[in-house]
Amino acid sequence: MSVKRTSLWIEGTTRTGKTTQLVKEFCDWVENKRKDKIKSSVQSVTRNLASSVLIFSVNDDNRRDLADRLSLAVNGSYPINCKTPMGWMRDEIKLFWPLLFEELSLKAQFPLLLRPETEQFLATQLWRFFCTTNERSDLNQYPTRLTRNSEFRFIRQTLDLLQLAGASGIMVEHIPYILEHGLERGEYFLEELNNSETEETTVAQLRGDFLLEWQEWCLKRGFLTYGLIYTLYWRYLLPNPHYQRHLIPRYQGVFADDVDDYPAIAKDLFQFLLDNNAFGVFTYNPDGQVRLGLNADPDYLYQLSSHCEIKLLSNYPRIQSNYGDLIVQLSSNPLSVETLPDCFTSIQTISRAELLRNTANFIVETIKNKQINPEDVAIIAPGLDEIARYTLMEILSAASIPIKPLNEQRSLISFPLVKALLTLLGLVYPCLGDCFRGDDIAQMLTTLSYDAEQKIAMIDPVRAGLIADSCYEVKLKTPQLLPIETYPRWDRIGYQATAAYNHLVDWIKVTKEQVTQEQISNPMIVLDKAIQELIEVNYQLSYQQLSALRELTETTRHFWEIDRRLRQYNPNPKSPQETLIEFIQLLQRGTITANPRPMYYLGKKPSYVTLATIFQYRSLRTYHRWQFWLDISSNLWEKGGASVLFCAPLFLRKWSGHTLTPEDEFEADQARLKRILRDLLGRVEDKIILCHSDLSVKGTEQTGALLTLVNGSQEIELTMNNKK
CATH class of the missing domain: 3.40.50.300 (P-loop containing nucleotide triphosphate hydrolases)
Structure with missing residues (x-):
């Protein structure tokens, strides 16, 4: 032994x-x-x-x-x-699970994990029911007023409290106490409720009561959320x-x-x-x-x-070891003036648009001059807005330099194929006329008439708009596409566009009959049929398109799986049309994103420039020869590029029960900034380029804590080609 x-x-x-x-x-x-x-x-x-x-x-x-x-x-x-x-x-x-449903006296059924967007959707419905059935008159009459028209945010924050409590091993029943004693002036989000003289219930107690209701509602139906998983594990399973x-x-x-x-x-x-x-x-x-x-x-x-x-272990990387203390010291003392070493340089402009162009062009020139390879470059920002993402990707892609954003999560509805499929559902199923407009019909005609051999859409956007204006019959219960002859000058549409339109109309007619005769049981089968017969035969799908279609089918399956479970507990279930409308509206709100599955490579990985937020880059735990710190003078650097969950510091085990103050938040931000700087310095080998613009994307002056680094760095002299 x-x-x-x-x-x-x-x-x-x-x-x-x-x-x-x-x-x-x-x-x-x-x-x-x-x-x-x-x-x-x-x-x-x-x-x-x-x-x-x-x-x-x-x-x-x-x-x-x-x-x-x-x-x-x-x-x-x-x-x-x-x-x-x-x-x-x-x-x-x-x-x-059998141990849990025995201890909690639950129905013996296999648990279903709710996705975050489905959790938000169902919790919102339960919150509205909770308001209308609550004995308090102010909740019954003014649920929207009390949440300041920010119902989505209120529900999201409340659900996050359940996850924070579960991860920390805190009972849900203790959440109201923590909120009441941890927030400096009570919870300001529903100020009218806190100032009510006739009611004793605080917003913290309201959140706690709702979370208990939500937890019981989920467990009774066999639903799991991330917060419930944490709670069930530490509170019931582990002991x-x-x-x-x-x-x-x-x-x-x-x-x-x-x-x-x-x-x-x-x-x-x-x-x-x-x-x-x-x-x-x-x-x-x-x-x-x-x-x-x-x-x-x-x-x-x-x-x-x-x-x-x-x-x-103390085998520190070179830049972190040599200059880590200096950079941290300068970040905490904005009045310091000290020249940085040669491995720190900067790109400085007045406007942010100019900064994005100059940064991208500088990367292009250095890669084409063989100074650096694409896989050795990382662009790190505290927050990547769509303007920055598009500008950087467009300029580098135009120069044939591959660039990859880390964990890009585009809304599903932003993919033309997904939007076209949803519009198609509106023409197959009844009572969906309010969900779509004529522009959606035109977009569907163009997208679903693509020809892979000719690599063009048989119905171009102009013809699609004319057809949608004349041949789309707008009806609430039975919207439909009329024959092409309905358009007075249908002969000007052309043979290829007419054939593509008629093919699509025939497909809708046949599928609609199958739905009416109940040969097709749910929309998931219709989507699968459309993908196989209208998309796969005509498109050479890219990886992003495949990811979007896969996410759409998985989301559809998940939504109807949840719907079947709900119908078992509802004596008066919704009609199939109502369920379908809720599903389409959920996608149209843009809350569901396409999450590409990780790609595995045999041998050498492809070369590309990495584009990431601070949080994404640090989470990946990788390193590069060159790092570009974008928007270096932004105040978002102190926040780490990651949103801290509502009242998160109150759910740490070290919380002593004292009220959080602005001073506590400032100290936490400063400690986070120091960790970020030391962590990023440890993940770079040769050079850091600080990217600064005097004005932010909103046009306001940027005076963040790291502006002192820009003042002490050597500015790169850009050529005219860089500035174009």
Whole structure:
């Protein structure tokens, strides 16, 4: 028998080799396990190892990278099961669901996970019902007034409170107390309600009551949300003796990378495993904490270090090691004047539009002059608006330089194919006339008449507009496309456009008959039929288009799956037309985005310039030779480019119960800015280009904390070609 090893806490700043050390420790642990079981068969050892180790990474991108590194390190001798904390808890909730519905007296049914947009949609409906049935007259009469016409924001903030409480291991019942004692002047969002002299209920209590109602409503129907997953795991599953008896023998080792970005309840899980003789290896970056303010609690996770042997790494990257303290000092003292080293240069303009053009043209020139390769360049911004994204991508793409935005999430409705398919549903199903306009019909005609061989639309936008004006019969219950002859000069439309139009009209007619005869049960089948018969045969779909269509079909399936579950609990269910209208309106609001699945490459990855926000870039945990810090003088740099969830500091385990003040917020922003600077400096090898414009996109003067860096840097002298 081998001697039980002490768990290891590996701590170091950015790119000091923490993950590499974790991989080494994993290989050593595996080898020790093999020696312990040397008399067992290879198959038995492999099966036992795969099921006895728990491996965590903070997000999906890092999870895939860590799984690949571990597989290579052990030569692929057995499968690596690497999870994110949320992914693992979700799987555990589903696996041990019978324990939960027995303890909570729930109906025995398989749980369904609500997507965030579906969660928002259903919670809004429940909130309106909650207002109309509440005994309080002000809620019953003025629910819209009390939320200042910001119902979406109010519901989103309230749902985020459930997620923050669950991730921190706080009971939902305690949320009103935390809000009442943590906010300086109470909650100002519904000021009329707080100032009411006739009612004693505060907004905090209102949020708490609604969350209890929402939690009960979801559990009764077998719905799960991210907040409910956290709550169910720490409050009911982890303390369950039956679950603990299964958990202890399943895992003898736990390896967790970047625990500074984990929720507080992950520490409780790790502590339980360590207390039951599991071996643990944890990595921690004091300059990380990317998700602090979202649901991470790095200070609470740090308490694990007292149960481990601590190993400090100090192999700092060059720029961070040489200039990190200087940059942090300058950022905290705007009046400082000091010349920066040569590795810091700047591009300075008056307007932001000029800054975007000059930055993009400078990148183009340096790449064409072989000074740098596309894969060595990263453009990092505190927030990427559509103007900046479009300008940078357009100029670089026009110069044949590939550029890739990280985790681009375009609204589904912004894809012409998706918009055309939704319009098509309006012509197949009745009572959808109010959902579309003539412009939507014209766009559908152009999009769905594309010919792959000729690479043009058979019905061009001009003809499509004429046809829509004359041949689209606008009716609330039965909108339809009339024969092409309805247009007085239909002979001027042309043979190809007429044939394409007639083909589309015939397809709609046949499909409509199938729906009427109930040969097609739901819109998901209609969409699938349209994709196969109208799109796949005519388009050579790009990766982005495929992602959008896949997301549309998955969203449709999910929506009707939820609808079927709801109908089981509603004695007076909505009509199919009402459900379809709600689905179309949900997409038209733009809340559902296309999330491309990660691409795997065999061999060398393609070369491209990386475009990302601060949060996206830090979350990816990569590095580049050159970094362009866009809008360096913007105040958004202090916020880290990431939105902190409503009242997030109140749900950290270290919260003492005192009221948060503006001074607390200022100190938190300053600490975040220092971490951002040290983290980014650790992810660059050669050069940082500071991109500054005197005026922001709104035309206001930019005087952020990092303006002092621009004043101390050497400005790049741009040629006339750069400025065009």
